[in-house]
Amino acid sequence: MQMTRKVVETRDGLPFLISGSGTLGWDQVAANLVEPGENVLVLQTGYFGAGFADCIKVYGGKPKVLKAPYGSHIGLEEIEVALRTKKYKAITITHVDTSTGVLSDVKAIAATVRRTSPDTLVVVDGVCSVGSEELKMDAWRLDVVTTASQKGLGVPPGLCILVASPRAIEVFEARKTPVTTYFASWGKWMPVMRAYDNKTAAYFATPPVNLIRAYHASLSEITKLSPSLDERYRIHKQVSRRVKALADQLGLSLVPKDTAYAANGMTAIYLPDGLVASDVVPRMASKGITIAAGLGDAKDKYIRIGHMGTSVVDAERGDIDRIAKSLQASLNEAKNAKKAVVEETP
């Protein structure tokens, strides 16, 4: 519990560690903080923002989606205008949308919200960012940060991690309508989490003990003094610049239109004309490197490379060099294979 607080840099936030995927974090927000009919401003910078909006609707909230142009982010002015036109219970920000690799400026957005509409709860989906992108829950005055075990925290998937600010808990406790979820209900989980905090036992549902142990081990590593969290973020940025430079060098463009808002824990790269993701992903796999195809409508046209956690912080592993070499080789192989097919066609 204490280490979870450390990672998102909060003193008094209440962590909820529940068996489930990152998606369960959306359910917790939509079901516990938003009451039916209340408005939520959803910033959509890719596939995952759309999912969050869908989830809010399921629980009776009214999502208003601000959609960024593909590969771009959402300007602060646009957010400010939206906040002035209507009263929003909450705003949701996908810190890094892993479908596009777009990084949102959570600090600036949160400041804008606090200035323009102070009662609006600031909710950050940090599934793809916690541990690899700078995130300061208290300093930036965020109300909810959700994440999952398998990304920047380097634990096998299956653990949903959410931290709620004291203000968020107050809003939850002041609800007028009953919560309409059972498994994701803070009312059910809060006594359990408070008991964990006091190092006593309580039961609501079986915790994923193995994952919690792995999580504990990984957080012990991440929250140790050296490298500090800030150093970790700096190293992620450094490595990210290398990967982005590599794409540039190979003549490839990034999905994010500007590196100013490109994620530091992953890179989404358009493939050269004539190649699709399935030409490259298996070739990388045969070299021992798992990368992913795109996600969404353009999913064949680009690839997504993760560079977060140990692979990045432990430079001696040489993971990034291997990614660079393998990517270059895979692209060449794929191009040659296509050329061969073209030449054989009479």
Next chain:
Amino acid sequence: MQMTRKVVETRDGLPFLISGSGTLGWDQVAANLVEPGENVLVLQTGYFGAGFADCIKVYGGKPKVLKAPYGSHIGLEEIEVALRTKKYKAITITHVDTSTGVLSDVKAIAATVRRTSPDTLVVVDGVCSVGSEELKMDAWRLDVVTTASQKGLGVPPGLCILVASPRAIEVFEARKTPVTTYFASWGKWMPVMRAYDNKTAAYFATPPVNLIRAYHASLSEITKLSPSLDERYRIHKQVSRRVKALADQLGLSLVPKDTAYAANGMTAIYLPDGLVASDVVPRMASKGITIAAGLGDAKDKYIRIGHMGTSVVDAERGDIDRIAKSLQASLNEAKNAKKAVVEETP
């Protein structure tokens, strides 16, 4: 997917394998099969039946609880009378309520339901029974069987397993009101599960890959030809009789009032007067054996010993002998410690 079907003995049931605990199975039933205002008959043989009723209420269903006297089961006549007085969308049965060790006769109850109220869906909470108690989904015409990875299936916790009959899926698809959960929504998961069935990929939320691998390994073991499932159930019964005889021999009584409805994968045993669970559980732990205190109001007065899965089927491990010896020794130690305290008191 196929092995999951094998374990619960169904040909056409659709498995939902989702990251979460067994409790998530209740949410799936309450949110996908029951519409607001519909009646559900809940058979309560301990703590877990009460939880299921609570969950149904959260999603707008109207649970009617038939509560067994503590340590007893619910008679078929009582169930039949209840089914005749009102129309029930579903009936829920806790196959083994691990808080009391009471085993419900699912086969007979399901037959009664099918005869008395054929449209009522038969839902079995098999969290503590699948893999250790006989359960034949198709032959007994059950509509939903839910379980979790960590009990009879011998996998670390974190995977919720639910199998829905084609009839249950039809009922779900004929809903008039929208489903009010996102993470537990069959509408979201069904395409993913059908894709798994066709061995293609689909995404809704990150699957707990490590657990699914462990699950695969464990099911490969359980569904192999020898011992067959029926033999496994027989071995569980045999071992259970030994544990129950041991309690008898030690002069202790069981929480279930009759061994005819006592679970075969665990035993709940009242402690002798003057001893509480915390006198015995740590002493067993120091001998390398994890047992549990009771659950619910009388939780200090009895202990719960699990005997399911490999510990039981692989007799060469000698686990049951060690349990017997350790229990006897722990009880003696605890009694002597109490006596010493009494003698020291002037």
